[in-house]
Amino acid sequence: MSQPPAAANANETTGSLASGAASAPRSSIATVITGGLTPPRSPVGLRPHVVEFRNVTKTYNSGKSDQFTAIRDVTFVVEDVADKGEFVCVLGPSGCGKSTILRLIAGLEPQHPATNGDVLILGQSVVGPGSDRGMVFQDYTSFDHRTVLENVTFGLECLHMPRKQRDELGREWIQKMGLNVTTDADKFPHELSGGMRQRVAIARTLILKPRIILMDEPFGALDPLTRLNMQDLLVKLWKEVQATVFFITHSIEEAVFLGDRVYLMSNSPGTILEELKIEPATSSANEMQRQPKFLEAVYYIRDKITKLESNQ
Amino acid sequence: MNSTFLDRLLHNWLTLRKPVSRLQAVGLGVACILLCLTGWWLLTLGEYESRIVGPLTLPSPAETFGKFSELWNDFALTRNVLVTLRRVSIGFALALVVGIPIGVTAGCFPRVHAFLSPLIMIGRNVPLAAVLGLMIFIFGSGEKNKVMFIFVASVAFVISDAARAIMDVSARYIDTAYTLGASRWQTISKVLVPLAAPTIFSACRQMFGLAFGYIMLAESIKIADEVGGLGYQIQIFQRRGFREHIYLIILVIPFVALVIDQVLAGIQRQLFPHVYGGDGVLRTLVRVILIPWENLKSLLFHKHLASLPPAATDEGPK
Numbered sequence: 341m342s343q344p345p346a347a348a349n350a351n352e353t354t355g356s357l358a359s360g361a362a363s364a365p366r367s368s369i370a371t372v373i374t375g376g377l378t379p380p381r382s383p384v385g386l387r388p389h390v391v392e393f394r395n396v397t398k399t400y401n402s403g404k405s406d407q408f409t410a411i412r413d414v415t416f417v418v419e420d421v422a423d424k425g426e427f428v429c430v431l432g433p434s435g436c437g438k439s440t441i442l443r444l445i446a447g448l449e450p451q452h453p454a455t456n457g458d459v460l461i462l463g464q465s466v467v468g469p470g471s472d473r474g475m476v477f478q479d480y481t482s483f484d485h486r487t488v489l490e491n492v493t494f495g496l497e498c499l500h501m502p503r504k505q506r507d508e509l510g511r512e513w514i515q516k517m518g519l520n521v522t523t524d525a526d527k528f529p530h531e532l533s534g535g536m537r538q539r540v541a542i543a544r545t546l547i548l549k550p551r552i553i554l555m556d557e558p559f560g561a562l563d564p565l566t567r568l569n570m571q572d573l574l575v576k577l578w579k580e581v582q583a584t585v586f587f588i589t590h591s592i593e594e595a596v597f598l599g600d601r602v603y604l605m606s607n608s609p610g611t612i613l614e615e616l617k618i619e620p621a622t623s624s625a626n627e628m629q630r631q632p633k634f635l636e637a638v639y640y641i642r643d644k645i646t647k648l649e650s651n652q
Numbered sequence: 653m654n655s656t657f658l659d660r661l662l663h664n665w666l667t668l669r670k671p672v673s674r675l676q677a678v679g680l681g682v683a684c685i686l687l688c689l690t691g692w693w694l695l696t697l698g699e700y701e702s703r704i705v706g707p708l709t710l711p712s713p714a715e716t717f718g719k720f721s722e723l724w725n726d727f728a729l730t731r732n733v734l735v736t737l738r739r740v741s742i743g744f745a746l747a748l749v750v751g752i753p754i755g756v757t758a759g760c761f762p763r764v765h766a767f768l769s770p771l772i773m774i775g776r777n778v779p780l781a782a783v784l785g786l787m788i789f790i791f792g793s794g795e796k797n798k799v800m801f802i803f804v805a806s807v808a809f810v811i812s813d814a815a816r817a818i819m820d821v822s823a824r825y826i827d828t829a830y831t832l833g834a835s836r837w838q839t840i841s842k843v844l845v846p847l848a849a850p851t852i853f854s855a856c857r858q859m860f861g862l863a864f865g866y867i868m869l870a871e872s873i874k875i876a877d878e879v880g881g882l883g884y885q886i887q888i889f890q891r892r893g894f895r896e897h898i899y900l901i902i903l904v905i906p907f908v909a910l911v912i913d914q915v916l917a918g919i920q921r922q923l924f925p926h927v928y929g930g931d932g933v934l935r936t937l938v939r940v941i942l943i944p945w946e947n948l949k950s951l952l953f954h955k956h957l958a959s960l961p962p963a964a965t966d967e968g969p970k
Contacts, residue, residue, distance in 0.1 A: 448827050471833025481828040485846040485926050495832040497842070500953040503946065528926040544832060554831070 388463030390425070390552065390584045391418040391445060396457035397609075398440050400450070409609035410451070411437035416603065416612055418584055420462075425584035429599030431592060431641070433649075437610025438588045442554045445586060446475050461552065471495055474545035478557040480537045482529035488514060489525040491540050495548040513543040518573060535566040542574070546581055553578075555587045559594070571597055571625040592638050592645075593629055597621055604641070606648060613648050616641070689713060711896045719896040727885060727897070733908055736881045739795065740867040743802025744860055750803075751810030752852065758811065759818025759848070760840055768811070775808020784870055798870040798881075805866050806859055813855035817848035850924045857916045864909055 396414045401407050414437075418426055430438045443451035444459050447469040452459075459466045461473065482491050489510050490497075496506035511521050517539040519525075529537055538558055545553060559567045571594065578585055589595050595602045596618055604614040618637070621628050628634055672680070695705045696712035707715075723729050758765040758772075783804050784797075791797040821844050829839040871883025882901060889897040925932030 443827075446827075446831055448830065469827075469830035471831065473831060475827070475831035477824055477828065479822075479824050481824050483825065483828075483843060483847070485849070485924070494829075494834070494842070498832065498834045498838050499955045500950045501956075502950040502954065503943070530926060548833060 388420070389417050389460065390420045390462060391586070392416075392458070392460040392463075393441070393444075394458040394460070396441075396444065396454045396459055398437070398444065398451060399455045402455065410440040412609035412611050414441065414457070414610070414612055416615070418601075420584075425578070425582050427578060427585045427587065427598055427600045429587045429589060429595035429602045430605060431589060431595045431602055431645075432605030432610065433607055433645075434590065436605045436607050438605060439556055440610065442475070442556050442586055442588055445552065446473050446554050448475075471498075471548045472550055473552045473554060474548055474550035475554040475556065476538070476541050476545055476558040478560045480529070480534065480541070480561075482532075482537050482540055484529050487526045487528055488519065488532070488540055491529065492544045492547060494544055509547060513547045516577070517543045519543075533566075534562050535570060538562065538570060539573070542577070546577060549581065550583055553581075553583050553585045555585065557588050557590070560589070567594075568625040568629070574598065575621060575625075592641050596634060596637050596641065597625055597628055602641070604645060604648065614644065708895070711899065716896045716899050719894075720900060723897055723900050728880070729904065732880045732882050732885050733904070736864075736867055736871065736883065737908075737912075739798045739871075739881065740802055740860075740863050743799040743867075744806055744863050746799070746803045747807040747810050747863075748856060751807045752814050755811040755814025755852075756818055756840070756845060756848075759815035760844060765815055765819075772808050772812050772815075775804075776812065778804070778808075780805055780866065780869065784873065787870075788873070798867065801870045802863050802867055806863050809859055810856065813859070814848070814852050817851035817855065818844055820851065821847045850920070850927045853920050853923070857913065857920065860916065861909055861913065864905075864912070868905075 393414050393416050397409065397412050399407060399409045418428055430441060432438050440451050444454055445461065445466065446452070447466045452466065452468070483494065486494065489507060492513055493501075493506040493510040496509065501509075511525060514521050514525055519536060519539055524532075524536070529540070532540070541558070559570050562570060575598065585598075587595075587598055589598075598621070599618050600620060602616040602618055603612045604616070605611065606613045692710070693713050696703050696707070696710055696715075700707050703712075754768070758768050784801055787797040787801045787804065791800050825843050825847060826839055829843045834842065867881070868883035868886065871881040872887045882905065886898060886901055889895075889901070919934060921928040921930050922932055922934035923938070925935055
């Protein structure tokens with residue numbers, strides 16, 4: 341099955357709906373922006389880019405026999421869209437350096453600092469972690485010794501917000517996450533299911549109103565149905581908080597459903613092979629993900645990955 | 653048919669890691685005690701000459717327990733237990749007060765750990781008899797040398813156990829705390845220490861049992877006017893040839909240790925409900941006590957959320 345060069349269709353915004361052909365020339369909801377790297381553009385007006393990577397390389401144990409390059413020459417820009425953050429999904433096989441990119445943005449060691457290149461957040465170099473870049477991990481990282489409410493208000497406690505005020509805010513967010521304020525607030529994490537734990541983890545990040553939300557396969561350990569529910573919840577909340585989201589996943593469906601933009605990454609040393617623009621989701625995860633248009637985009641990306649992999 | 657019965661019995665009683673009901677657990681423990689007592693009784697049955705084990709080696713149960721009132725009244729058992737407990741408690745508390753902060757620091761900062769590791773190594777392997785002698789040289793006879801002996805014997809273990817517990821907390825909790833805006837100190841005090849606390853408590857509970865054994869050693873050395881203690885009593889009975897009393901004390905010590913251990917276990921349960929379940933009365937108490945302190949900090953250091961970098965929507969366009 342040969343496909344025409346993707347870049348040829350770069351400027352089309354609407355395509356034919358599923359025509360029944362097994363290999364549609366391009367997907368109807370996914371649009372290829374570049375066949376490779378986004379060239380860094382200068383900021384529009386006064387607004388600096390939310391995230392900018394300039395030829396970022398991370399090499400561990402440089403010069404030793406076990407030298408390992410996690411990502412090489414990664415360059416991309418996430419622009420600050422007025423009144424709306426962007427939802428960026430990073431898609432790639434295990435061990436391709438997806439997490440490295442995320443942890444470089446977060447400023448977490450040992451990925452931070454980068455061996456080469458610049459990692460800029462709103463035009464500033466990353467110097468270390470901070471609550472302006474909240475992160476949700478795949479592993480359950482609820483603080484086991486704290487109740488749900490105490491977990492959700494952890495960041496506010498670190499800001500020394502008075503207890504009454506932060507508990508009020510915490511309860512509000514517990515409610516927003518679809519948890520029960522009266523029965524769940526005083527539970528400990530070990531009494532919760534995986535999905536509920538991730539709700540707590542998301543709540544305690546969003547309560548701090550981060551500018552950028554970093555999510556490292558947050559739904560990777562959840563069962564399929566819970567996963568769909570969490571995707572719906574995330575879309576809803578994201579519209580409310582209007583932050584830029586970086587979402588790592590190896591589920592193509594998840595990336596296509598959630599993302600405004602999808603970065604396809606190659607295997608180690610990781611580098612961004614292609615950038616795709618995706619139309620926003622119009623219905624719930626369960627409905628959306630069975631539409632032919634949606635599936636077409638998924639298959640398109642799957643073929644793309646297969647092709648990119650075999651070219652290496 | 654015989655074999656099937658045996659099979660069933662084996663299957664029921666010796667299933668791998670099958671939980672035992674509380675009643676059965678207690679029953680089995682009592683059965684063990686009864687078996688030992690019966691053995692003891694059989695070995696020392698009859699007149700002195702006809703016994704399997706002579707009375708100079710092992711007095712009979714009746715002879716031994718018959719001396720209990722003497723031990724209790726004439727030899728002031730409770731006072732001696734309390735004297736011993738006081739010494740070991742002060743020495744061990746000192747080891748906790750010094751050892752836990754040092755251990756936590758070492759666990760948080762690998763450089764501090766590397767710096768202290770020779771001292772920890774020496775402390776963990778120090779010969780106790782030598783320490784006892786040194787303590788007497790340094791602190792003279794009396795209470796101080798015993799308290800310091802317990803301190804020196806246990807502090808290195810407290811440090812290394814606390815450091816290990818902190819190091820065993822997964823790094824992902826540190827990452828999480830940092831991305832939620834916690835400072836380094838907040839990460840230590842609000843995340844690392846509380847997450848390691850149940851492990852540290854368990855280790856210390858076990859070590860207290862060991863320290864309780866060490867104190868007997870310290871008390872059994874008589875230098876000047878001694879003021880009692882179980883170890884000292886054992887020494888006296890040994891010199892006078894009171895075998896019954898020695899056996900009684902050997903039986904009393906595990907009982908005292910059991911009571912202490914149960915008290916500590918209770919404290920542990922109430923302090924860490926996220927590990928052991930229950931209402932966590934002590935945890936609540938600790939939090940209530942800390943409220944004024946927290947309010948004071950809120951008053952002094954409260955940073956408003958709005959002071960964080962505003963989202964794109966909050967800014968004017970272009």
